[in-house]
Amino acid sequence: MNQGPDSRITKLRPGGRTKLLPVFGAILGVAACMALSTLTQKHAAFNIAAWAAWGIGAVAAIVIYAAASAHSACRVGTREVVMMAIGAALYGILASSTNWMTISGVSPVSLRPAIAIPVLFGSLFGPVVGFFTGAVGNILGDFISGIGVYPAWDLGNGLVGLVAGLSIIYVNRSRAINVATAIAVLTAAAAGAWMALQSRLVFENPITGHTVNHHPFWWVLTLGAAVLIAVRLGFRRKPELLSPVIWGVLGVIIGLGFASVADIWINGFTPVVALVGEFAPSAGPDVLMIIVLVPLLYSAYQNAVARSGR
Amino acid sequence: MGGGRKHSDVGIRNRLPFNAPQSGPFPGAPLLINWRYEDRGTLVQSLDPRARILLMLCMLGALVQVWDLRWLAGLFALAAAQYALARLSFRETARFWIFAGFIAIALTVFTALSGQSPAGYPARSWIHLGPVTLTWAQLWYALSQLIRILAISLLAIVIPFTINPSLYGVTFRGLGMSDKMAFAMDLSFRFVPSLASEFAGAMDAQKARGFELDFGRGSPVKKIRRMAPLIVPVTINAIVGAEEMVDAMELRGFGTGPRTWYSELTWRRRDCIVLLVSAVLFLGATGAHIAGITGLWVPGRG
Numbered sequence: 010m011n012q013g014p015d016s017r018i019t020k021l022r023p024g025g026r027t028k029l030l031p032v033f034g035a036i037l038g039v040a041a042c043m044a045l046s047t048l049t050q051k052h053a054a055f056n057i058a059a060w061a062a063w064g065i066g067a068v069a070a071i072v073i074y075a076a077a078s079a080h081s082a083c084r085v086g087t088r089e090v091v092m093m094a095i096g097a098a099l100y101g102i103l104a105s106s107t108n109w110m111t112i113s114g115v116s117p118v119s120l121r122p123a124i125a126i127p128v129l130f131g132s133l134f135g136p137v138v139g140f141f142t143g144a145v146g147n148i149l150g151d152f153i154s155g156i157g158v159y160p161a162w163d164l165g166n167g168l169v170g171l172v173a174g175l176s177i178i179y180v181n182r183s184r185a186i187n188v189a190t191a192i193a194v195l196t197a198a199a200a201g202a203w204m205a206l207q208s209r210l211v212f213e214n215p216i217t218g219h220t221v222n223h224h225p226f227w228w229v230l231t232l233g234a235a236v237l238i239a240v241r242l243g244f245r246r247k248p249e250l251l252s253p254v255i256w257g258v259l260g261v262i263i264g265l266g267f268a269s270v271a272d273i274w275i276n277g278f279t280p281v282v283a284l285v286g287e288f289a290p291s292a293g294p295d296v297l298m299i300i301v302l303v304p305l306l307y308s309a310y311q312n313a314v315a316r317s318g319r
Numbered sequence: 320m321g322g323g324r325k326h327s328d329v330g331i332r333n334r335l336p337f338n339a340p341q342s343g344p345f346p347g348a349p350l351l352i353n354w355r356y357e358d359r360g361t362l363v364q365s366l367d368p369r370a371r372i373l374l375m376l377c378m379l380g381a382l383v384q385v386w387d388l389r390w391l392a393g394l395f396a397l398a399a400a401q402y403a404l405a406r407l408s409f410r411e412t413a414r415f416w417i418f419a420g421f422i423a424i425a426l427t428v429f430t431a432l433s434g435q436s437p438a439g440y441p442a443r444s445w446i447h448l449g450p451v452t453l454t455w456a457q458l459w460y461a462l463s464q465l466i467r468i469l470a471i472s473l474l475a476i477v478i479p480f481t482i483n484p485s486l487y488g489v490t491f492r493g494l495g496m497s498d499k500m501a502f503a504m505d506l507s508f509r510f511v512p513s514l515a516s517e518f519a520g521a522m523d524a525q526k527a528r529g530f531e532l533d534f535g536r537g538s539p540v541k542k543i544r545r546m547a548p549l550i551v552p553v554t555i556n557a558i559v560g561a562e563e564m565v566d567a568m569e570l571r572g573f574g575t576g577p578r579t580w581y582s583e584l585t586w587r588r589r590d591c592i593v594l595l596v597s598a599v600l601f602l603g604a605t606g607a608h609i610a611g612i613t614g615l616w617v618p619g620r621g
Contacts, residue, residue: 085499085500086574087565087568087569087573087574088562088565089499090499090502090503090506090568090573090574091503091506091561091564091565091568092558092561093503093506093507094503094504094505094506094507094509094510095506095510095514095557095558095561097503097507097510098506098507098508098510098511098514099514099553099554099557101507101511102511102514102515102518103518103550106518122543122546122550123550125550126554129554141500141503145503145504145507146507149507149508149511151475152475152478152479153511154415159471160379297543298543301543301544301547302543302546302547302550305544305547305551306550306551306554306555309551309554309555310555310558313555313558313559317559317562
C-alpha cells in the first residue's frame with residue numbers, strides 16, 4: 010500500500026540505488042575542460058576563482074551524494090520512477106505554458122508558476138524525484154516552446170527539486186526547517202557582509218573585458234536573509250507546510266543561482282548582468298510562487314491521500 | 320528495431336484535438352504541445368537516436384565555447400544542414416520559429432543596447448538611434464549572440480519531430496542510463512500529450528464554472544492564487560492516477576530484474592561517422608578554446 014508523505018520517511022519500500030557517480034564524473038570532466046580553458050585567458054586571478062568555484066561545487070555535489078545516497082529517501086523504486094515521469098511531464102507542460110512571459114531582457118528567463126511542481130515532488134517523493142522533475146521537466150518545457158536546450162538551466166532547475174527533496178531526510182519537520190533556514194540565512198548574511206566590507210568588488214566579463222563594481226549590491230543578499238527569517242516566523246504554526254516552502258526557497262536560490270552564474274561563462278555576461286538580469290527576475294517571482302502555491306498543493310495532496318485511503 | 324528500419328504504421332501521433340483552435344490557459348498563449356513525430360524516411364531519421372543525441376550534446380558543448388563568428392557560422396551551418404535534412408516543413412515548425420525568433424531578436428537587441436562591448440576594440444560608431452549609439456564591436460557581439468541562440472534552437476527543434484517516441488527509453492538506456500531512469504525518461508515523453516489534454520480539459524471545466532485567469536487585477540499574491548484552480552486539480556489528479564499505475568507496474572514485476580526492451584538499436588557505419596564528427600567538433604572547439612583562438616572576432620580591428 011502507498012504511504013502518506015510523513016510515514017514514508019520510515020516506511021519506504023526498497024528500491025534500486027541510483028548510479029549518479031558516472032554523472033558526477035562527467036560533470037567533473039566538463040568542469041576540468043572549462044577550468045583548463047579559462048586558465049589560458051588573461052586575468053588569471055578571476056579565472057582561478059572560477060576554476061575554484063567549479064571544483065568546490067563538484068566536490069560539494071559528490072560529498073552530498075555520498076552522505077545522502079545511502080538514505081532510503083534517495084532510493085529509486087517503482088513509485089519513484091512513475092512520479093519522476095509524471096512530475097517531469099507536468100512541469101514541462103506548465104512551464105511551456107508560461108515560457109512566453111519573459112521577464113529578463115538578457116535571456117529567455119520567464120515567469121514560472123510551475124516551479125512549485127519540482128518543489129512539491131521533491132518534498133513528497135525525495136531528492137532524486139525532485140531533481141528529475143526539475144531537470145527533465147525544464148528540458149521538456151524548452152522542447153515544447155522551441156527555445157533550445159540550456160544545460161545550465163536544466164541542471165539549475167534540477168537542483169531546485171533536489172534541494173527541496175533533501176527535507177524528507179529529516180524525520181523532525183521543525184529541525185528540517187531550522188536547518189534550511191540557518192543555511193540560507195547564514196550564507197546570505199555572510200556573503201552580504203563580505204560584499205559590504207569590500208570598498209571595490211570589480212569583476213571583469215571574461216568575454217568582453219567589461220568591468221563593473223558590484224559593491225553597491227551588498228544589500229540584496231542581506232535583504233534576502235531577512236525575507237527568509239520573516240517566512241520562517243510567518244509559518245511557524247504549520248511546520249508540515251513550512252518545510253517544503255523553506256527548502257524550496259533554498260533550492261531556488263541554489264539552483265537558479267548556479268544557472269545564472271554559469272551564464273557568466275556561457276553567454277559572456279558580467280556577474281551583475283547575470284545576477285540582476287537573470288537571477289533576480291527569475292528567483293524573485295519563483296520564491297513568491299513557492300510561498301503561495303506549494304502549501305496549497307501540499308494540503309490538496311494530503312487531503313487526496315486521506316480520501317483515497319491509500 | 321534498428322535505427323534504419325521504417326515502422327509499418329505512420330509513427331506515433333498524438334491523439335489530441337489540435338485541429339480545433341486551442342483555448343490556452345493564459346491570454347495570448349495557445350497550448351503549444353504537439354508531439355508530431357512522423358516517419359519521413361530521411362537520412363536524419365535513419366541515424367541511430369543515440370548518435371543524434373550525442374551529436375547534439377557535442378555541438379552544444381562546442382557552441383558554448385566559441386564566440387568567433389567565423390567558427391559560429393560553421394556550427395550554425397551544420398545545425399541548419401541537420402534541420403534541412405530532417406525535411407521539416409515550415410508549417411509544422413512555424414510556432415517554434417516565431418517563439419524562438421522573438422526571444423533571439425529581443426535578447427540580441429537588448430544586448431546591443433545594453434552597452435556590452437569588447438574592451439580593447441576601437442569605439443567606432445556605426446548607428447545612432449536617438450540617445451543610443453551602437454559601436455561596430457557591439458554589433459558584432461550582438462550578432463555572435465544571435466547566431467549562437469539560433470544554432471542552439473536549430474539543434475533542439477529537430478529532436479522531438481524526428482525521433483520515434485517509442486525509442487526514447489531504449490535510446491537513453493543505450494547512452495548509459497539505468498533501466499529505471501531510462502524508463503522514466505520514456506514515460507515522461509509519453510505522458511506529455513495525455514497530461515496536456517487533461518490540462519486543457521481542466522481549463523475548460525474551470526471556465527465553465529466562471530474561472531478567469533486575469534493578470535491585470537490584484538496584488539502579485541492574488542494573481543498567483545488565481546492560478547491555483549488550474550494547477551492544483553491537474554497536479555493532484557496526475558499524482559493520484561500515477562498511484563494506480565505504480566500498482567499495475569509492480570504487479571507486472573517492474574524493477575525485480577534487468578529490463579528488456581521491445582526495440583533494439585544497432586550501430587551502423589553512418590552512426591560511427593556521426594560519432595566521429597561529434598568528437599572532432601567538441602574536442603576541436605575545446606582545444607581551440609584552450610589555445611585562446613575562439614574569442615570574439617570583430618572585423619576591421621586594428
